[in-house]
Amino acid sequence: MRAMVLQEIKPIENNPLEFKDLPIPEPSNKQIRIKVATCGVCHTELDEIEGRLEAKLPVILGHEVVGTVEKLGPGAGKFRTGDRVGIAWINSACGSCVFCRQGNENLCPDFLGTGCDVNGGYAEYAVVPEDFAYLIPEKFSDSAAAPLLCAGAIGYRALRLTGLRDGQILGLFGFGASAHIVLQIVKYKYSNSKVYVFTRPGQKDHQALAVKLGADWVGATGEIPPEKINCAIDFTPAWKPIVEALNILEKGGRIVINAIRKESKDQESLLRLDYSAHLWLEKEIKSVANITRRDAEEFLPLAAEIPIIPEVREFELEQANEALNLLKQGKIQGAGVLKISE
Numbered sequence: 001m002r003a004m005v006l007q008e009i010k011p012i013e014n015n016p017l018e019f020k021d022l023p024i025p026e027p028s029n030k031q032i033r034i035k036v037a038t039c040g041v042c043h044t045e046l047d048e049i050e051g052r053l054e055a056k057l058p059v060i061l062g063h064e065v066v067g068t069v070e071k072l073g074p075g076a077g078k079f080r081t082g083d084r085v086g087i088a089w090i091n092s093a094c095g096s097c098v099f100c101r102q103g104n105e106n107l108c109p110d111f112l113g114t115g116c117d118v119n120g121g122y123a124e125y126a127v128v129p130e131d132f133a134y135l136i137p138e139k140f141s142d143s144a145a146a147p148l149l150c151a152g153a154i155g156y157r158a159l160r161l162t163g164l165r166d167g168q169i170l171g172l173f174g175f176g177a178s179a180h181i182v183l184q185i186v187k188y189k190y191s192n193s194k195v196y197v198f199t200r201p202g203q204k205d206h207q208a209l210a211v212k213l214g215a216d217w218v219g220a221t222g223e224i225p226p227e228k229i230n231c232a233i234d235f236t237p238a239w240k241p242i243v244e245a246l247n248i249l250e251k252g253g254r255i256v257i258n259a260i261r262k263e264s265k266d267q268e269s270l271l272r273l274d275y276s277a278h279l280w281l282e283k284e285i286k287s288v289a290n291i292t293r294r295d296a297e298e299f300l301p302l303a304a305e306i307p308i309i310p311e312v313r314e315f316e317l318e319q320a321n322e323a324l325n326l327l328k329q330g331k332i333q334g335a336g337v338l339k340i341s342e
């Protein structure tokens with residue numbers, strides 16, 4: 001099968017993903033094999049490629065995988081061949097530890113990430129435990145469905161963790177694949193809430209998309225919006241937006257950081273936090289780690305009901321390096337998706 005493989009850690013500018021012809025993987029016990037139609041491109045892949053997040057090399061990246069069930073492994077019976085399913089970042093968890101038993105399988109010590117600890121979807125075929133695959137609602141094309149599996153599902157989880165109540169103001173820092181989906185969820189579920197969107201300076205296309213999707217105010221990170229925000233989600237790879245968000249955060253507010261790793265170059269801005277200005281009066285900073293199956297299972301039908309319309313830009317599988325370079329430069333509007341087979 002055709003696959004794009006990460007062999008060693010390098011800057012993405014060196015185009016480190018290599019095209020390989022690999023054997024088609026066999027599904028083991030309770031696993032299914034999926035013929036991959038599309039796979040989304042995510043910031044977490046940049047973290048793996050550039051070494052901020054340790055992946056088990058060599059690895060096929062990709063954790064927003066959409067395709068059809070093509071072969072059932074021994075004992076698998078949840079799906080039939082031909083069903084259209086998705087794989088997300090959570091590839092498996094132990095099911096028996098204290099975190100799994102409480103429904104927090106995203107925190108399981110044996111958590112395995114798709115396209116990180118095991119092979120993912122930058123390839124023609126992928127295998128996954130059947131309990132960690134999800135039916136894709138008919139409403140979505142293969143390309144539109146892909147970003148729902150990470151950008152959408154983790155955005156949904158991050159939004160839940162903010163504790164936003166209807167009528168409160170939410171700030172979104174960074175306006176890419178995840179934020180443009182979160183904005184659509186908020187406009188549907190919290191019709192009295194305002195959403196302020198902060199981008200890098202000069203990202204006029206991103207700001208225009210935010211306005212089109214219903215943002216109540218847009219500006220560059222560091223600009224002062226009309227009112228304080230009650231909570232925020234940070235989708236950026238940088239630290240400065242956290243400090244800027246804390247500056248305009250209302251008392252008792254919470255900032256949720258949606259990133260597995262930050263690029264460290266401006267870490268000193270976080271270390272310069274001023275307790276009285278940034279944290280006093282019960283302001284909180286919280287991270288969102290991975291997703292649970294419940295997040296994906298709740299979010300996909302909600303996305304179809306709203307319906308979420310993901311903005312996608314398609315690439316060929318062999319263009320994965322190019323797609324990731326554009327992602328790093330903030331030049332992909334909405335979500336990047338690799339089209340792998342019809």
Ligand SMILES: [Zn+2]
Pocket residue numbers: 042043044063089150151
């Ligand atoms: Zn992701």
Ligand SMILES: [Zn+2]
Pocket residue numbers: 093094095096097098099100101105108109110
């Ligand atoms: Zn566990």
